[in-house]
Amino acid sequence: MKFVILVAISAVAVAGPQNGYPAPDPSPSYVVPSTRDASALVAEVVPILRDDRLHEDDGSYSFDIETANGITASESGAPEGPEGAVVASGKFSYTAPDGNLIEVTYVANEDGFQPEGAHLPVAPAFPHEIPQFVLDQIQKAAEEDALAAAAETRGAAPSQLYQRPQ
Numbered sequence: 001m002k003f004v005i006l007v008a009i010s011a012v013a014v015a016g017p018q019n020g021y022p023a024p025d026p027s028p029s030y031v032v033p034s035t036r037d038a039s040a041l042v043a044e045v046v047p048i049l050r051d052d053r054l055h056e057d058d059g060s061y062s063f064d065i066e067t068a069n070g071i072t073a074s075e076s077g078a079p080e081g082p083e084g085a086v087v088a089s090g091k092f093s094y095t096a097p098d099g100n101l102i103e104v105t106y107v108a109n110e111d112g113f114q115p116e117g118a119h120l121p122v123a124p125a126f127p128h129e130i131p132q133f134v135l136d137q138i139q140k141a142a143e144e145d146a147l148a149a150a151a152e153t154r155g156a157a158p159s160q161l162y163q164r165p166q
Helices: 002-015 132-155
Strands: 029-033 044-054 061-067 072-078 087-095 103-109 112-115
Touching: none
Parallel strands: none
Antiparallel strands: 029 044, 044 061, 061 072, 072 087, 087 103, 103 112
């Protein structure tokens, strides 16, 4: 009997964690690299000021987060897309290392992630009008495609263009 107890205690001791890492800090904050002095790898604890989350039974959700260093994020979504895909919209903001406030609003749906923000690049307007000869070529190509498609549909039926051999 003593042998069985000794084996059980040994098994529990061997099964315990062997990595020696400390347990995570249960305080509601994150550790991020300090932006004050990039050469020093000093960590700064940033408290979470607000963390409101809501998850409904129908699959809809929302969250609203704010940290002490000015980062904010909020999002809401629901399974409204095709085949129950989640459609979400939200916004986030933070202060860039150069001191500018970055604000992004977005929608994520069946068309993908669509961000909007004053700092995001925008494609330039088309530099000039399309020349008429290019438009004529496009129209000619479309006409040739239409004729080819019509010829394919005629090819399905027996041709009436040739006479019967004599």
